[in-house]
Amino acid sequence: MKKLLFLVLTLVVALTLTACNSNNDTNDISQQESSRDTSKQEPGSGRDLVKFPEDYDEGVLFTTVTRGDTYEEVYTSQEAIEAVQDGQPIPxxxxxxxxxxxxxxxxxxxxxxxxxxxGAQYPSDMRNGEWEYNAFTADGAVAYEEDIGRCFTCHANQERDDYVNKFDEMKNYELKDLTGSKNSSAESRFIGFSTKNWEVKEVGDHPEVIEDKEKEGMIQNVLLTFYFHQGKS
Ligand code: HEC
Structure with a gap:
């Protein structure tokens, strides 16, 4: 019994020593790296440049992710989405x-x-273009326990898509616009104002019911466009 205990102890000590050793190794490597170029900093050291985005929800919620018990919402500006859709760099x-x-x-x-x-202060093979990252708790305080270096390493895989994972979702998101094209149905939104509460009766047959000529023209235009839209779909 004693012999077994001794064996186990020896094993534990041996393992601990190996672990310490490999720790030292990585320390050595990072020391060497930093002595190679002292002007460069660790990715993530600029995290405080990124403040809590107070008005994030005034932007566009362009996609959500559900994975197990995790649910995520992704927000950005309309301008960024438009840039991606136009094939331009994210501004x-x-x-x-x-x-x-x-x-x-x-x-x-x-x-x-x-x-x-x-990002210019980071080694060129480690920076994520001109992006910086930060993490915040539910009440908007900086979550210092989150390792920002990891954000850089993982998002680097998306270099082709300007470091954004949900790039295709930005590209394919249908921005609501006021011209009645694409996303908005003729019923809910029509040349910029809602037609939901409008009721137009027999304009074609009895145009005289409308006194105001200007209004009449406008309504006929609307109806005509409406007609064409319906014909298209
Ligand atoms: C292991 C890889 C990995 C790490 C580490 C990681 N991310 Fe991401 N990140 C993703 C993936 C994948 C998505 C897409 C959403 C999803 O699938 O959950 C994403 C999405 C995002 C988005 C939305 C834009 C986009 O890329 O789609 C932001 C913002 C973001 N991450 C910030 C961070 C920050 C800040 C950190 C570090 C605190 C971080 N990420 C760490 C993989 C990672």
Whole structure:
């Protein structure tokens, strides 16, 4: 029995020593790296540049993700979505907010923000273009326990899509516009104002019921366009 205990102890000590050793190894490597170029900083050291996005929900909620007990909402600006849809680079000053819920409770805000010149202090093979990242708790305080270096490593896989995972969702999102095209149905939105509460009767047969000539013309135009739209769909 004693012999077995001794064996186990030896094993534990041996394992601990190995673990310490490999720790030292990685320390050595990072020391070497930083002594190679002292002007460069660790990705994530600029996290405080990214502030809590107070007005994130004035932007566009362009996609959601449900995975197990996690639910996420992704917000960004209309301008960023338009740029992606036009094949342009995501503009400087863009903020993308990932709002994360766990078991239906708000857990974190993960935020990425892009600005002209950001990221230049990082080694070129580690920076994510001009993006910086930060993480916030449910009440908007910085979640310092989140390792921002990891955001860089993982999002680097999306370099082709400007470091954004949900890039295709930005590209395919149907922005609501006021011209009545694409997304808005003729019933709910029509050349910029709602037609829901309008009732127009027998305009074609009895135009004289409308006194105001200008209004008459306008309504006929609307009806004509409406007619063409219906014919198209
Ligand atoms: C292991 C890989 C991984 C890590 C680490 C990671 N992300 Fe992401 N991130 C993703 C994926 C995948 C998505 C797409 C949403 C999803 O599938 O949950 C995403 C989405 C996002 C989005 C929405 C824009 C987009 O890329 O689609 C933001 C903002 C974001 N992450 C910020 C962060 C921040 C801040 C951190 C670090 C605190 C971080 N991420 C760490 C993989 C990662």
């Amino acid at each position: 400087s000053d863009t903020v993308i907010t990932l709002k994360i819920f766990k078991d239906e409770e708000l857990y974190r805000y993960f935020v990425m923000e892009k600005r002209d010149g950001w």
